[in-house]
Amino acid sequence: MARPKAPMANSSGTDHSVQSALRTLDAEASGVAAISAALQSDLGVPFAAAAELVRNAKGRLIVTGLGKSGHIGRKIAATFASTGTPAFFVHAAEASHGDLGMITADDVILALSWSGEQPEMKNLISYAARFSIPLIAMTADKDSTLSKAADVQLTLPKAREACPHNLAPTTSSLMMLALGDALAIALLEGRGFTSTDFSVLHPGGKLGALLKYTRDLMHGGDAVPLKPQGTKMSEALVEMTSKGFGCVGILDGHGHLIGIVTDGDLRRHMRPDLMTADVDDIMTRNPKTVSRDTLAGEALELLNAAKITALIVTDAKKPVGIIHLHDLLRAGVA
Known part of the structure; x- marks a missing residue:
């Protein structure tokens, strides 16, 4: 039996895909540009405060979130850990089922939530308040429950998602990632973290090879x-x-x-x-x-x-x- 041939992409289909991709990149780039502008305005002071809070912590940076914010949080925690700031990720939902025990009074919590209203964050917020654990909120709503409970509010500028329905987290996820990276690198530079320090934490793979002497x-x-x-x-x-x-x-x-x-x-x-x-x-x-x-x-x-x-x-x-x-x-x- 002859196998059906796959449909060939026509030029109009290709043009549509490329134009869609360009619109996505434009939307996400505008989100990152908005953060840059905000850092030179209202976001600058709380960003510096967040960096100081993490820098002076006796313990580790605990990054938390769920959904797409959770996925971004995992990457941010990994970036911090690999650049000299001890950090790991705690899932906001799992925190209520025993993982709160991973967080100590010497730590600092960085909580990611675009809306700042996830109910799963409630117990984590209460735990932070009970044990006087500093809480940094990264949200897009300064009046949200999470933001109001935080010691430092990193309020992201409002931005339209790249999704044509303005629903799928795309621009918002990239903005969180970008601000998390910016905070990690600010701490790296503030500590004077060198390529030699970097090599100690990256002994494997091509990075490890590049960092051999x-x-x-x-x-x-x-x-x-x-x-x-x-x-x-x-x-x-x-x-x-x-x-x-x-x-x-x-x-x-x-x-x-x-x-x-x-x-x-x-x-x-x-x-x-x-x-x-x-x-x-x-x-x-x-x-x-x-x-x-x-x-x-x-x-x-x-x-x-x-x-x-x-x-x-x-x-x-x-x-x-x-x-x-x-x-x-x-x-x-x-």
Whole structure:
């Protein structure tokens, strides 16, 4: 039996889909723009207060919500946790069935609700008041039950949903996510949270690879191709070929790296007497180097920017290792 063919999309259908997508993006972008404008107006002071409240908390940030706000809350909690603010998510409905025990008097609660009127929030609000747990409300209604009960009100500007019926949470969800991210990054910057701190919390995946150090991936000892100043190119070529990095570092009398001879240098200086020439005449002086403590991601950026394949690792101008693009590829950096 012949299988029915799938209907082919016509140009008018494609145009309609694209136009719908553009309308959605325009609606959501206007919501984010409205937050930006609000932060420069009435939202600025409570935003700073919320950041200060979380920064000074002895415990953790408890993010709560339900429905679409709950899904957004989970992501916000994950962003806080990964950027140096201990945080986790408690579902607003599950809180009334034992999960309130996850929240201590040292914590701060960030409650997400567009309307601020979910009945499931009632017990959580009462619990926060009973144990004097600071409560930050992120809502679109400053007169809502949740907002009135909160110590800090992050009132989002009103915005139309991207849904043509103005029903499905779309623009509103993105606005909550954007404001949550803004709060997390403000705290990150306020704490001076560095890429080194970030690497401790992200040891796995490509992020983990990018946050490894050069010292973790470099080749050291006799593997580093090196020759002293004044060496003949014939000897330098043997060293370059035997070590397999496509280059050889040149040292002065103090063991400092003063130059490098690469495959590109060989091509640029190709001539009959190349093998009898001194490396001093062929080498590239003051080559690009990295330190042991350079992040692998930064080393990759340097290789790409300079359009080279290897970097000599130095300590006080003395070579201690070499890292090749292939090392970064094997580690999953590139």
